[in-house]
Amino acid sequence: MSHDPAHAASAPAAVPGSIGPEANILVGKADWFMNWSRKSSLWYLLFATACCGIELMQTGASRYDLDRFGAVFRATPRQADLMIVAGTITHKMAERVKRLYDQMPEPKYVLSMGSCANTGGPFYKDSYCVVKGVDLIIPVDVYVPGCPPRPEALIDGIMKLQKIIMQKRNFAAKA
Amino acid sequence: MEPKDIFDALKARFGDAVAELQGEAFRPPFVVVSPKSVLDVARFLRDDPGLAFDSLMCLSGVDYKDRLAVAYHLHSLRAKHRIGIKVFLPREAPSLPSVDAVWPAANFMEREAYDMYGIVFEGSKDLRRILLPEDWEGHPLRKDYKYPEFYHGIKV
Numbered sequence: 001m002s003h004d005p006a007h008a009a010s011a012p013a014a015v016p017g018s019i020g021p022e023a024n025i026l027v028g029k030a031d032w033f034m035n036w037s038r039k040s041s042l043w044y045l046l047f048a049t050a051c052c053g054i055e056l057m058q059t060g061a062s063r064y065d066l067d068r069f070g071a072v073f074r075a076t077p078r079q080a081d082l083m084i085v086a087g088t089i090t091h092k093m094a095e096r097v098k099r100l101y102d103q104m105p106e107p108k109y110v111l112s113m114g115s116c117a118n119t120g121g122p123f124y125k126d127s128y129c130v131v132k133g134v135d136l137i138i139p140v141d142v143y144v145p146g147c148p149p150r151p152e153a154l155i156d157g158i159m160k161l162q163k164i165i166m167q168k169r170n171f172a173a174k175a
Numbered sequence: 176m177e178p179k180d181i182f183d184a185l186k187a188r189f190g191d192a193v194a195e196l197q198g199e200a201f202r203p204p205f206v207v208v209s210p211k212s213v214l215d216v217a218r219f220l221r222d223d224p225g226l227a228f229d230s231l232m233c234l235s236g237v238d239y240k241d242r243l244a245v246a247y248h249l250h251s252l253r254a255k256h257r258i259g260i261k262v263f264l265p266r267e268a269p270s271l272p273s274v275d276a277v278w279p280a281a282n283f284m285e286r287e288a289y290d291m292y293g294i295v296f297e298g299s300k301d302l303r304r305i306l307l308p309e310d311w312e313g314h315p316l317r318k319d320y321k322y323p324e325f326y327h328g329i330k331v
Contacts, residue, residue, distance in 0.1 A: 091326045092308045128315045128322050128331060129307065136329050 034170050038081070038107065039070075039162040045080035045100065046073040050087030052114040052148040059151035069158060077103040082161070083138075084154075088116040088123065089131045101138045109165070111157055112140045115147045122147070178204045181226065181258045188219060197261065205246065205259035213245075213262050214272040214298075220249060220258075221277050227253045231278035236288035238318050243269045243292055264294065273299035291316035 048056055060066045060073055074080045077100045089097055101110070112134050115121030120132035134140060141164055144157035176184075182196040185206055192212035197205040208216050220228040233248040247260040262271055273296035275281040285296045286305035293314035296302055304311065313320055323331050 091329060091331070094329055095327065128320075131329060 031168070031170050032166075035166045035168050038168075039165040042069065042071040042082045042109075042158065042161070043074045043080050044071055044082040044084050044111075045077050045104065046075060047083055047097075047100065048086040049089060049093060050114075050116060052086035052116070055148045055151060055154065056084060056086040056113065059154045064151040064155065066155065066158070069155070069162070071158060077101070078105065080104050081107070082109045082111060082158075084111045084113055085117040085134045085140075086113045086148075088121070089134050089137070090129045091131055092129070094131050094137050097134065098137050107168075109141045109161055110134070110138055111142045111144065111161060113144045113146075113154060113157070114149055115145065118143050118145065176225065176254065176256050178206075178258055181256070182206050184223070184226065185216060185219070189216060192216070203248065203257045203259045205261040207261050207263065210262050210264060210271040213260070214274060214277070216260065217247075217274040217277040220260075225254070227251045228258070229253060231274070231280050231284075232257075234274075234281055234284035234288065236292035236294055236316070238292060238316065240318050242266060243294060245271065245288060245294060247274070268295075269293065270295040270297055272297050273302070275300055290314065293317065 046056075048054075058064060060071075066072070071082070077083070081104070083101060083104065085097070101108070112118050116123065116130070117134045120127065120130050123130035124132055131137065142157045142161045144153050146153050149157075178196065178199065182193070182204075185193045185208070189208070189212055192209045193216070194207040194209070197207060220226050228249040228251045230250045230252055231247060232250050233246075235246050237244040237246055243264045243266060245262045245264065247262075248257070249260065250257045264271060269292070271294070273281065273285055275285060275296075276298075282300060283305060285299055286301070286303060288294050289296060289302055290304045290306050291314055303309065307315070311326075312323065325331060
């Protein structure tokens with residue numbers, strides 16, 4: 001809007017209780033704003049190694065529509081904030097998981113999806129090749145149980161992660 | 176051709192290298208042959224016009240505790256018959272000629288048998304581990320396999 005005095009005279013007068021034309025400042029906490037921005041744009045690395053990946057695809061598709069949380073998949077770890085480990089991790093794959101995690105920029109989060117990624121699942125006993133939980137390789141923020149979890153469970157896990165992100169203190173003095 | 180006829184044809188051609196016909200009640204029964212002769216038997220099975228086994232459906236390793244074995248499942252699309260070939264091997268240093276020159280599909284399956292049982296296929300085009308990491312120790316589908324405690328610092 002113009003600030004020409006001639007127009008100012010014709011602007012509607014501020015009625016009591018209204019914000020008025022010049023009020024374009026919001027006062028809030030910087031932490032809250034940064035956390036809100038981060039939780040609302042959780043770009044996740046498309047990392048599916050087993051049947052959980054099918055449920056992850058379904059969660060991302062139109063019926064469950066993960067996009068409405070600002071979560072869209074990325075094909076490269078360098079653009080991703082969140083790694084959804086969807087599926088069995090073998091010892092051969094473990095090094096690749098670690099490398100992909102290291103390539104993600106900070107701040108980064110890991111969601112372990114399904115029994116295999118949580119604990120090794122059905123391969124917990126008597127398997128020489130399956131890693132018994134992805135948390136042996138990388139730190140995990142949220143565990144989603146299920147074999148595989150339904151899309152509702154995965155969405156619940158992502159909302160739990162959003163709550164974790166909202167608790168972050170970005171500007172607190174370092175001890 | 177019936178399995179008995181296939182067995183007789185092999186017996187007539189290779190003599191003592193062909194031992195017996197196993198499990199005639201099953202489809203397909205297995206013809207047991209000696210390890211050294213397996214490449215010649217394979218070539219004969221493929222090239223003989225009456226046998227014409229043009230498809231190697233499956234090649235698998237087996238551990239019978241006292242000995243190892245390699246089992247070949249063959250099918251002929253032209254003659255519409257099938258047969259199994261079985262080769263028994265000792266547990267110590269098991270090796271036999273590769274058949275990937277006869278059926279190229281054998282290569283991946285031989286690599287799997289090598290990976291899981293440690294059976295060496297001599298003269299193979301490319302005999303490497305196919306499923307496990309290249310620096311893995313041991314062959315896990317053997318009955319006497321001991322699990323490692325750690326692999327690259329991760330507990331197994």
